[in-house]
Amino acid sequence: MTTRPLRADARRNVESILDAATTCLARDPDASINDIARAAGVGRVTLYGHFENRAGLVGAVVDRAMRESEASLRGVDLSGDPAAALVRLIEASWQVTLRYGALVVAAERSMPVAEMDAAHTEPRERVRRLLERGRAEHRFRTDLPVSWLLTAMHTVTHAAAASVYVGELADAEGARAIAATMLGLLTPPGAVVPDVAALRSVR
Amino acid sequence: MTTRPLRADARRNVESILDAATTCLARDPDASINDIARAAGVGRVTLYGHFENRAGLVGAVVDRAMRESEASLRGVDLSGDPAAALVRLIEASWQVTLRYGALVVAAERSMPVAEMDAAHTEPRERVRRLLERGRAEHRFRTDLPVSWLLTAMHTVTHAAAASVYVGELADAEGARAIAATMLGLLTPPGAVVPDVAALRSVR
Structure with a gap:
């Protein structure tokens, strides 16, 4: 299949729409197509010319956000103690x-589960490799399927984002809450739950 | 405000619709209004006469399911060791x-977050009391807000239901996965994670 490149003005429109949608949805997960079209300075007809519906647009925004996120996560040092690496x-x-911000909430509300899963393939595989190494080194529990531990990690992370969004957790508390929760959740029965602060200095 | 009681045939229609919707949604969380009307043996017009839209119907189904669930959960013995009670x-x-079954998935996909929260008030308060007792008795961690532990519990439980629905966890594994996950998650840093099987015989 060959894809005809978009004309320059169409390409600019798509970029403006994606930028505006990212800003709008990061602030308000319920931002409407109208809000986004207005913020992008394009008409609804133009917007619908590029994106079939709101879910398709949210999908494209999440897709681009995930690609940019991937670039920064790829740099994290995952060697050494698996718990500290986590x-x-x-x-x-x-x-x-x-x-x-709230883009995560918007994505969860409007994207089909299968698309959300597809968007998480790379981060999920990175975590899977780390969990498997931690299990092989007896640092993480092996009495539950690794797929379930991955689901729990995904779920806990998104719940923390949602909790920050509704003000139940402070921005700065989010990472510690997820790390503390996950370290407890991953500790094998019979082993001692590590302290997050102590792991910060561990290699 | 006085509410005029529904006429007998209208009441029967509402009950048939709720029964059909429960069966349809427990099997397929994407069951449509048409599927449900057909299963209930009523027309779409009749259905829309009682429920404003699909979300309203799912809300009513969840409401009734929650009331029936409440009746059976109220009987659980929550005395003794908080971990065993959990x-x-x-x-x-x-x-x-x-x-x-999949009704949980249907509810999560179509109900506004605020309504989902309202439907969970009683079970949430029951768990909150148990978590608070466990914290007071140093059995559960106190370094994270109780509201976050409740969110984690809610989230992990629903993730397990979704995992069973997609076949990642077997029906019979669900309760053990949730219990093992929650016990790890709730154990204070520096304490040993208990074994679920061992707690089954504890009072």
């Missing part, structure tokens, strides 16, 4: 979450 | 979850 990864991921 | 509560809650 804390570093969670802290870097949290910075990404704060940058995109 | 395992009992999780196991009883899981039976309710299995009974209503």
